Amino acid sequence: MTCPRCDSENVRIMVTAPVDNAWEVYLCEKCHYSWRSTEDIHISEKFKLTDEKIDAMGVIPPVPPLD
């Protein structure tokens, strides 16, 4: 299975439904996108992620210097 947002193959099952095993939720360990097995996922091109985009992301809030 690959991440629908960043195409990473580093994807695992985050959780199975507490009742009736009704669904699973998957987690991308690279970009932290998550989705449910019952969803029909279409990621907008605007929100697809690449290594370059992840490297260029802003950091909120900035990490302060150590005292």
Place this chain on the structure above:
Amino acid sequence: MSVISKDLRSFLALLEQEGQLVRVKEEVMPEPDIASAGRAAANFKNGPAVLFEKVRGYNTKVVTNVHGSWENHALMLGLPKDTPVKDQFAELNRRWDMFPVPPKVVSRDQAPCKENVITENINLFDVLSLYRINDQDAGFFISKAAVVTADHNDPGNFDKMNVGTYRIQVKDKDRVGIQALAFHDIAVHLEQAERQNKPLPIAITLGNNPLVTFMASTPIGYEQNEYEFVGALQNGEPLEIVQSDLYEHLYVPAGSEIVLEGYIEPRVREVEGPFGEFPGSYSGSRKQCVVKIERITHRTDPIFENLYLGIPWTEIDYLMALNTSVPLYKQLKRDFPEVVAVNAMYTHGIGVIISTKCRFGGYGKSVAFRLLSTPHGMPYSKVVIVVDEFVDPFNLEQVMWAITTRVKPDKDVSIIENCPGMPLDPSSVPAGMHSKLIIDATTPVAPEPNPRDVELLMPPAKTGYWEDRLKELWNKGGK
């Protein structure tokens, strides 16, 4: 005045009694049903809260749109549900002045939020019926928590303990991301801890007394405690709080449905977002903080409360309407007693309307300058309209009348460049910078010339009588 509800469940009972809650008994899917119903409920003028009793795969009920109409907002204040917005504003202002009302600390066995405890194999999905709110969100978000943190260098200082609402992305069964923007109080606490490379203790409370949620999203001073404001807004009755199980310096509302306790991992940032935000568009992805959850306490048969946010108006716009207006009004009124009311209901105060009497020429514009120098107005407010004291700023038809008949564009419209801006406003470029627009729609007073002074049309003498009489006849079917 009816009773002011002290926790979420008693408020839901009141809403149901007043015809402002809809129960959905049939099983629904987490997506897209819950968010769609949140949008749909906000599309109604008097939108009800929506309680889902059965969500596929989950044990926990979900409620949404709890604050999502002026009727629900009035009932939150213990007022009749048909109370006009301007009257709700006035009542909030009256109660605001009772601050501070210290909370009552109850023992652990008196606190419903401690009825059940989970300390091992933490799984948020066991107690929260999580779902995607907007289609392009990066995951399942918690949009209506009251998050408790304390000053890391002065943890025993109750005034500096903060209760705020920040967006939370579920990243694992026991791990969530949280957005702490630099101008939020939680970011002050976080910086103190991160400078020492220490985790920041945190309690995430869910399903709260609606006034706790209201205050958690109200912009107040760093050393003003939200719980003491809740007591004021409860008409002087203290809020009941209880000590956190993990951290003796943190206190949570005793009646919360669910409390997640843990810590922000120091100096860690991970990809977070996008998330559909209150300006009606998605924020992008950024690297943001992460919280490890170590303990959950919850009421028996807990209710998960969350809100939908979309193109305004949706629930969040009702929640952040008067709680933005009142503190801005108080800050203006302190220096300019002529100010009558402030309506900062538009996108958390990005748009503001002020009504004021003008003492001398240029007064209206100067009141706008003051608003733009308040702690909240400085980054958020962008479009400021000033109207005369006899114009109701909560009545947009009257405001438009003032603009159409009072404004001389060449002198009454001002643009101030290169000011702070709200980063989530998509027209803020670069994010965090903006220009400001002031429209002075007040009548000129000396020494400003007013060469075409006019006489206003006043209501005929018995208008008030006829309002009452017509209402009476109307209620009888017009006979």
